[in-house]
Amino acid sequence: MERFWFLTFDGLAGGAVYAAFALALVLIWRAARVVNFAQGAMAVATAYVGYAVVSATGSYWLGLAAAILSGLALGALVERVLMRFAGPGGPLNQVIVALGLVLVIQAMLGMIFGNEYRPAPAPFDTDALTIGGVAALSPYDLWVLGAALTVVALLAVLFTRTPVGLRMRAAAFAPEVSRLLGVSVGRMLTLGWALAAAVGALAGMLVVPTGLGLHSHAMDLVFVIAFTAAVVGGLDSPVGAVVGGLLVGLILSYVTGYLGPDTTPLAVLVLLLAVLLVRPGGLFSAARARHV
C-alpha cells in the first residue's frame, strides 16, 4: 500500500508537468487549429535560455522569468514569421513546417551548447518528505504541482474574466465574424502562440531537472506524452488537458512502478491508440459532439 501511495504522489507530480505542457498544445489548438509539433523543441530552447541566466546570475527565479519571457518572444516570432505563411496550405503544411523548425532548433542548440547532457539543478530539495511513514511528495514536486495549477488558474481567469480572453476565444471560434466585429484576429493568433510557448517554457523549466538534464532532445518523449494527455482530455478543452495530464501521469507512474521503466513507452502508445480508437474526441468531448 505504501508503494501505491508513493506511486500516486509521484504520478501526480509528473502529471502536473504533462498537464502544463498539454495545456500549451491545447492553447494553440484552440487559437489556430494546429497541433504545434515544435512545442518540445521550443520549450528546450527556452529552458537553455533559462539555465544560461541561472548560471550567470545564480538566481533560479530570474532564470525562470527569462525562460518564460523568451517563450513569449519565441512563440510570437514563430507565428509571425512561419506559421502565418504556412497556414493557407492547410494543417499538414503547418505540421511539416513545425517539424522543420524542430530540426533547426535542435541543430542550433547542438551547435551552440554542444551535444552532451548539461546538469540542470532543481531549485528545491528533490527528496520525498514522509508523512505518517509514507514517502509522499518532495518539496520540488510540490513546487511543480503548485506552479502548474497556478498557470491553469491564471489562464482560466484570463479566458473567462478578461476582454482579451473573450476576444481570443471569439477569434478562434469564429474568425470571420470576429473580424467584422473589429477583433484583430491575426494579433489574437500571435498572442495565442506567445502564451502557449510561455506555458511550454514553464513546463520545460519544471521537467528538465527531473530528467537527465538539458539536451536538445530532452523533451522528445515529454512531447509525445503531453500529446497523449491532450488527446485523452480532448484537444479542445483546457480542463481536459489538465485532467488528461494528471491521469496520464498516474497511469505511467503505476506502469513504471509495477511493470518496470522499460514498459513506459509501450504504455503511452497503447493508451494513445486506445483513446483515439475508442473515443477520438477525448474524454471531455461528449457535450461538444452533440452540439455539432
Place this chain on the structure above:
Amino acid sequence: MTTTPTETAPAPASPLRRLLPGAPAGREPRGSTLLRHLAVAVFVGTLVVLVTNQLAPYQNLQVARVCAFLCVTAGHTVLVGLNGQLSLGHGALMATGAYTVALTQQALDERAVRGWWTLPASLLAGVAVTALGGLVVGLAAARLRGPYLAGVTLAVATLVPAVTTIFTGVFNGEQGLSFPAQTPPAALGAYFQPERWLAWIALAAALLTMLLLANLARSRFGRSLRAVRDDEVAARLAGIPVARTQVLAFVVSAACAGLGGGVYAMLTATVAPGKFPLDLSLFLLMAIVIGGLGSLAGAVWGALLLVALQDLPGLLTEHLSLSAGLAQRLEGNLALAVFGLVLIVVMLAAPGGLQGGVRALTTRLRRAVRRRPATRRSPDR
C-alpha cells in the same frame, strides 16, 4: 475533429493539394504502361550496374544506401503524396523490416540453411511482417485525420524502438543483432568487390519497388488513392471505399519501408535501435517533401538527399580545418540545420520540391528548343 464551417469554406479540398502538380492534361501516352516502365527500369538498372563497375567500395556502398532508401521514400511518397496521409513513423517501420530480416537470417544460419534464396526469403519475411504492422497502424490511421494521425505516427516512431529493450532476449537491447554478411557468389570470381554485390542487391530491390509502385500509381487503385486525397466525400460518392483505400495505402507503403529497412540492415549485416531514431522518421518525411511529393521521381531525389545528409558532416569536418571542439559541435548539427531550413523554405516557397523545379526547368527547355509543342509528358507522372 470538429471544425467550424467558417474555417472549412475557403480552404482547399485537400491540405496537400497545393503541393501537387495540376491535373493531368492531354492524352495518355499510348502503349502498355507496364512495358514502358519495365523498359525504363531495365535501362536504369543496366546503367547503374555499369557505373558500379567503375566505383570504389565506399562509393558502391553509397549507391546501395541510396537504393535502400529509395524503397522507403518511394513507398512514403505514395502514402503522403498520392494518398494525403501524413506518416512520421516510417523509421519505425524500417526498423521492423530490418529486425525481421536479421532474425530470419540468424535463424537460417543457426540451422545451417544456406543458398542463394535465403536473402530473398528473409527480405520477403521482412516485407510481410512490416506490411502486417502497417495494417495495424493503417487501421488506426483510417479513423484519424491531420494532426491526430501525425501525432500517432510520431508516437510510433518515438516509442517502437523501446520494444527492443523490453524484449531483450529476442532483440538483444541496445547492442542489437548481427547476422552473416552477404558474400558475392563464387561464379563472379574470387576478387569480386563485395560492396558491388551489395549495391546490386539493393538496386534490384529498388528497381522492383519503383516498377511496382509506378504501375500502381497509374492503375485504378492509384486513381482511387488520389481521389481519396483530393476529396473524401466525392470519392465516397463515386463508390470508392475510402477507409479500405487508406488502409491499403498504409500497407503498401509499410511493405516498401520494410523492404528498404531490410536492405539497409543487410548493408552492414547488423541492426540496432540506435540506427532507427526519431530523427530518421523526420528525415524521411523531410526528404520526400524536399524531393517533391507529387511524383515517384521526387522519391529518387529524396533518397539521394538522405545519403547526402548522412555523409555531409564527415565531408565538412574533413575539408574544413576546424578546432576539435567546434568540429564536434558542428558534426551532424550543421547539416541538420541546413536541411531543416531548406524544408521550411521549400514548404513555404516552392511546394513542388526539387522535382517541381526540375519539371519547370525541362518544360522551359523544351519550349526553348521548340522541337515539338510541350504536350508530351514525362513517364513518371
